[in-house]
Amino acid sequence: MPSTSVIDNGIIPTLCRQCGQHCGVFAHVENGRVTRISGNKSHPENQGMVCPKGRAAAQWVYHPKRLKGCLKRSSDGNFKTIGYDQALDEIAGKMVDIKERAGACAMSAWTGEAIGFLQQEAYARRFIHAFGSPNFFTADSVCFALRLMAYHTCQGYWSYPPDFERAGMTILWGANPAYSHPPFMQRINKARRRGGKLVVIDPRRTIAAKKADLFLQLRPGTDAALAFGLMRCLIHENAYDRDFVASYSRGFEKLAAYSEAFTTAYVAQQTGVPEEALNKMRDMMLQSLPRCVSFPGISLEHQVNGFNTIRAIASLSALCGAIDIEGGEPWNKGIRVNDLNPLDKEQFKRMNPAGYNSFPLFYEMMQKCHSIPGLDYMLGQEAYPIKGLIYSGANPVLTNPNSQKVARAFAGLDLLVARDLFMTESAKLAHYVIPAASFLERSELHFYPEVQRVGLSQKVLAVEGTWDEYTFWHDLAHRLGFGDVYFPWEDETAVNRWLLEPSGIALEALMKSPEGIVYDPKVERRKFESRPFPTPSGMFEFASEGLKSFGCPTIPTYEQPEYLKTAAPGFPLRMITGSRKAIYYHSRYREIETFKSATPRALVEIHAGDAAELNIADGEAVRIVSKIGAITIPVKVVEEGRILKGFIEVPHGWNNPNVNALTDDRDTDPVGGFPNMKIVPVRIEKTEL
Numbered sequence: 001m002p003s004t005s006v007i008d009n010g011i012i013p014t015l016c017r018q019c020g021q022h023c024g025v026f027a028h029v030e031n032g033r034v035t036r037i038s039g040n041k042s043h044p045e046n047q048g049m050v051c052p053k054g055r056a057a058a059q060w061v062y063h064p065k066r067l068k069g070c071l072k073r074s075s076d077g078n079f080k081t082i083g084y085d086q087a088l089d090e091i092a093g094k095m096v097d098i099k100e101r102a103g104a105c106a107m108s109a110w111t112g113e114a115i116g117f118l119q120q121e122a123y124a125r126r127f128i129h130a131f132g133s134p135n136f137f138t139a140d141s142v143c144f145a146l147r148l149m150a151y152h153t154c155q156g157y158w159s160y161p162p163d164f165e166r167a168g169m170t171i172l173w174g175a176n177p178a179y180s181h182p183p184f185m186q187r188i189n190k191a192r193r194r195g196g197k198l199v200v201i202d203p204r205r206t207i208a209a210k211k212a213d214l215f216l217q218l219r220p221g222t223d224a225a226l227a228f229g230l231m232r233c234l235i236h237e238n239a240y241d242r243d244f245v246a247s248y249s250r251g252f253e254k255l256a257a258y259s260e261a262f263t264t265a266y267v268a269q270q271t272g273v274p275e276e277a278l279n280k281m282r283d284m285m286l287q288s289l290p291r292c293v294s295f296p297g298i299s300l301e302h303q304v305n306g307f308n309t310i311r312a313i314a315s316l317s318a319l320c321g322a323i324d325i326e327g328g329e330p331w332n333k334g335i336r337v338n339d340l341n342p343l344d345k346e347q348f349k350r351m352n353p354a355g356y357n358s359f360p361l362f363y364e365m366m367q368k369c370h371s372i373p374g375l376d377y378m379l380g381q382e383a384y385p386i387k388g389l390i391y392s393g394a395n396p397v398l399t400n401p402n403s404q405k406v407a408r409a410f411a412g413l414d415l416l417v418a419r420d421l422f423m424t425e426s427a428k429l430a431h432y433v434i435p436a437a438s439f440l441e442r443s444e445l446h447f448y449p450e451v452q453r454v455g456l457s458q459k460v461l462a463v464e465g466t467w468d469e470y471t472f473w474h475d476l477a478h479r480l481g482f483g484d485v486y487f488p489w490e491d492e493t494a495v496n497r498w499l500l501e502p503s504g505i506a507l508e509a510l511m512k513s514p515e516g517i518v519y520d521p522k523v524e525r526r527k528f529e530s531r532p533f534p535t536p537s538g539m540f541e542f543a544s545e546g547l548k549s550f551g552c553p554t555i556p557t558y559e560q561p562e563y564l565k566t567a568a569p570g571f572p573l574r575m576i577t578g579s580r581k582a583i584y585y586h587s588r589y590r591e592i593e594t595f596k597s598a599t600p601r602a603l604v605e606i607h608a609g610d611a612a613e614l615n616i617a618d619g620e621a622v623r624i625v626s627k628i629g630a631i632t633i634p635v636k637v638v639e640e641g642r643i644l645k646g647f648i649e650v651p652h653g654w655n656n657p658n659v660n661a662l663t664d665d666r667d668t669d670p671v672g673g674f675p676n677m678k679i680v681p682v683r684i685e686k687t688e689l
């Protein structure tokens with residue numbers, strides 16, 4: 001295969017991007033080929049650790065199924081290989097045609113988690129904005145943005161990640177960093193060796209739960225009740241940070257009055273957690289104050305009261321006194337870099353960005369469009385039609401809710417361009433597939449705000465017949481006539497140099513610093529004492545008056561999950577989806593042979609009591625039916641205590657079965673538009689595979 005490393009033999013330090021952590025790694029090259037990836041012990045992110053996904057990077061980038069050469073779908077549905085110039089000329093021509101027929105807004109772009117949320121994403125956003133369309137979608141519509149929105153509402157920034165290593169107590173709310181964020185688990189483990197406590201709140205006894213000092217097996221959707229119960233304890237014990245509340249916050253009285261209803265008995269009744277365990281948690285929290293940090297996971301975003309649940313958790317941290325202290329939740333200092341995003345917010349808002357009407361706060365805070373209503377635009381069921389989409393580093397047909405609808409929307413477009421390393425279920429629907437470069441084939445900046453460092457990944461490989469993100473957007477922009485203005489840099493090295501200019505850090509220096517460079521040596525704590533919180537009031541907002549205009553209560557509230565209020569007729573079970581596993585990453589890495597042999601298929605986890613009632617044995621197949629679809633999947637009856645009775649768990653990212661055939665895109669958080677992927681009403685029927 002014509003793929004060569006930038007050196008013949010040796011070791012190239014770089015950053016792993018098999019997930020979003022950007023661990024420091026070494027690529028070992030022998031005879032022009034990367035043979036293995038090892039950890040950089042001096043890198044602050046991972047301190048030498050490499051997880052199985054990182055170790056498998058070489059298997060993945062050299063996989064024989066990797067796409068090379070541009071593909072065009074013919075009328076018979078088959079793909080044929082065409083030249084890069086022809087592909088880009090045709091795509092540019094079709095975009096011009098769409099613009100003439102339906103306006104610039106009829107074109108859109110979409111980047112997925114594989115692209116990340118920084119530089120690579122910014123190329124796509126810059127491109128579609130320069131084309132004249134506000135319609136830019138990302139994985140943010142189902143990931144991280146709801147947390148960002150909730151924290152921003154309270155304090156004007158998001159403290160990510162907490163100072164795990166120095167915390168007195170870490171509360172994992174529906175997160176399993178042992179699998180999802182291995183470097184964070186490493187830090188939590190370090191804190192525990194020094195006596196720090198770990199509390200895990202999860203309806204499933206995860207690997208993190210097994211290691212925890214305390215595991216609360218709570219009913220999904222009831223986290224806010226627990227958070228209010230803990231706030232009530234802090235207030236009743238007079239143990240909350242009174243100085244912080246008096247001097248730097250607003251809305252405390254309203255919040256305190258609301259929390260009064262959350263007695264230990266009521267919280268136990270809602271969450272299903274025994275009062276004894278709740279009291280134990282309260283005592284642990286009181287003993288670790290103020291260094292008590294919370295880490296809300298993705299499961300709190302994937303439910304209909306997610307925004308308020310996360311606000312309640314952010315408020316709890318503020319009452320603990322954990323805001324911007326050592327061992328608390330830092331207010332990170334950013335780096336001064338040039339901005340790739342030329343968005344004129346007001347101008348684009350006037351153009352009616354897709355989904356603005358449905359979830360205006362999402363657009364206001366993220367300055368991106370929401371993909372869930374975005375699909376209605378693609379289906380021609382909204383104010384104007386979206387007729388074209390270029391997506392990169394995503395696989396929405398498997399990862400977005402209501403996958404039948406995603407597939408229908410994609411299949412109906414006049415122009416769909418896919419950028420991926422592999423032929424996926426989404427790429428199969430594309431008119432053109434432009435093979436993408438992997439992270440080992442590009443160079444980009446990455447920031448580690450908790451240690452105030454900037455790092456740079458190095459280009460390790462060149463693979464013929466694939467194109468990196470910058471080259472692709474640059475080349476297409478030049479064909480459309482706005483390249484000179486918006487993509488003037490020759491290559492990504494020139495972009496990196498331009499981005500860094502305001503920071504005072506030279507690209508050459510960064511290239512020689514595999515562990516990154518500290519962009520601000522001064523560590524400051526409790527910065528709110530000397531400058532206002534970046535909220536409308538300048539205070540930490542337990543109550544946010546600004547939310548009224550978005551139809552949201554000013555203080556966070558607990559909404560009982562539907563299943564505690566009424567039985568959904570015909571759907572007696574609740575399905576949790578997508579709990580992270582150690583190896584697969586959403587729909588990624590299913591090609592890797594060693595992963596395939598370790599976990600060849602998706603299984604539904606079911607409680608032994610539910611299995612017995614349904615007369616289902618381990619290994620048998622079932623049909624899971626939701627309001628919008630059905631899938632067939634083999635059963636894994638799990639050990640006692642692993643999952644709450646009445647709940648099942650199905651992994652995501654698989655093609656067969658695709659759990660998002662069951663998740664409903666209409667069942668969302670009203671403010672953030674995040675889909676319910678964690679409490680899906682379903683029933684199970686015995687069947688055969």
Ligand SMILES: Nc1nc2c(c(=O)[nH]1)N[C@H]1C(S)=C(S)[C@@H](COP(=O)(O)OP(=O)(O)OC[C@H]3O[C@@H](n4cnc5c(=O)[nH]c(N)nc54)[C@H](O)[C@@H]3O)O[C@H]1N2
Nearest residue numbers: 174175176180201204220221297298299579580584585586
């Ligand atoms: N290996 C691997 N790592 C990944 C990913 C991957 O696909 N694979 N994806 C990455 C991405 S993009 C993300 S967003 C992160 C997500 O990472 P995390 O936020 O750590 O998510 P999970 O590991 O799925 O853990 C979520 C847990 O929440 C529990 N849960 C479900 N409903 C509720 C509820 O109502 N309340 C509470 N308290 N718990 C609940 C589930 O049982 C599950 O154990 O992982 C990242 N890391």
Ligand SMILES: Nc1nc2c(c(=O)[nH]1)N[C@H]1C(S)=C(S)[C@@H](COP(=O)(O)OP(=O)(O)OC[C@H]3O[C@@H](n4cnc5c(=O)[nH]c(N)nc54)[C@H](O)[C@@H]3O)O[C@H]1N2
Nearest residue numbers: 112113114139143393394395399419436577578586587652
């Ligand atoms: N039911 C259910 N669904 C979920 C979730 C859940 O918990 N439950 N979690 C949701 C979450 S939190 C997220 S973040 C989304 C993620 O959903 P997506 O953003 O769609 O992510 P992936 O499935 O990982 O798709 C990434 C694609 O990019 C390709 N790729 C990898 N590296 C590169 C690269 O460098 N360049 C390019 N161009 N392509 C690359 C991969 O081959 C893969 O096909 O899934 C969501 N879907």
Ligand code: SF4
Nearest residue numbers: 016018019023051054
């Ligand atoms: S956690 Fe694993 S996959 Fe993620 S960056 Fe680190 S080594 Fe790579």
Ligand SMILES: [Mo]
Nearest residue numbers: 142143144298
């Ligand atoms: Mo995510």
